Amino acid sequence: MTPVSPTLDYELELLGSGAVTVIGVDEVGRGAIAGPVAVGMCVVDATVGPLPEGIRDSKLLSEKRREQLAPLARSWAVWSAVGLAAPAEVDELGIIACLGLAGKRALLQLHEAGAHVSSATILLDGNHDWLNPALASPLRVVTRVKADRDCGSVAAASVIAKVHRDRIMIAEHERLPHYDWAGNKGYGSSSHLAAIAELGSTELHRRSWLAPTT
Template sequence: MPVDATLDIERSLFAAGAPVVIGVDEVGRGALAGVVAVGACAVLPTCGEHPTGLRDSKLLSPTRRAALVPLAHNWALAIAVGEAEPAEIDDVGIIAALGLAGRRALIALHAAGVDVAAAEVLVDGVHDWLTPALMSPPSICTRAKADRDCASVAAASVVAKEHRDALMRADHEVYPVYGWDGNKGYGSPAHLAAIAEHGPSPRHRHSWLRASPAAADARGAPAREV
């Protein structure tokens, strides 16, 4: 049974001297269309207890996730979301695009008054894709399952997921044949079939489609050239 994230890791970082902890998580890394988004949630030792029910966004119902967004904003010092566009993913690759989105999220936190340079940045996962994107990186640590275990990262995950889902719903209004209001740009059978029938849109990651046999031949027909 899923359990709520805690502040145990953040408190250990505060005890070690960090004045602020920034939890970071990405959303949309594996999608075929739409932006990749990175959430960044800054918390202080004085922020108090996190909202009840806060956990990795993948473990929450859409209704509960949406309800947690304002609670997370009210709890944290600041939360920001950075994006990298599909064309940027095509140009530089997904790892570098994650770095671009993460850098933009940290810049937004800095503009909101967060002392990013002094922070301990807690990134979900085992690969540090953020440091290479920063000219003067703060202290960054990676942690597997941080989106499950760490409240700051879970909050970043929830806010970034809701942010990206809203963007995909808006893109769906422009390109409804792909069903992005439901699949959110991921490679569902219906999405792959729509790509095979209609070809890719400007919101698709074209380099991914060229590299994906399933996306290129969802119905036994070649994908259109892009």
């Protein structure tokens, strides 16, 4: 079955209803047992051009294709950013709070780049607003199930965030190759779990997610 191609229809609808900018948001690494959780953001406005050909939800793309598309997505967006929350923060605060923390950090990057964050409409994948609880002042957040599949700004954000996080895990693999992070990117593959059982956990692991013996 051919994957659904995202469009900018919903973003243009929001812009036509009064939004000055729309920030598409998606998270990556939520279910990993090692590495940070990442939140990607792509800002679009009425001046944005056509979505780069091939952009999809990052889960529908090969690693090679994501690497090709990520710079195109960054160039296409008016602004883009990736915020991170570390494994120790996930252990301390929980994954939902860390989605908000990573999102807050991405918003700060956008603000520092010149984006008018406070007046933007945030388009968040899913049906739960995990972003506003992390913010001192609430923003206008619109949630949409399968926005990463259907909405171009969110799909682009997912690709940017996925490539950013994957590169972190590949770099950590060079330091600690036994955990096979270049292959599993911190998710619970059989080789990853076997390495934890043999060698124990590292500072990059979400230790509260592991068996007590690790």
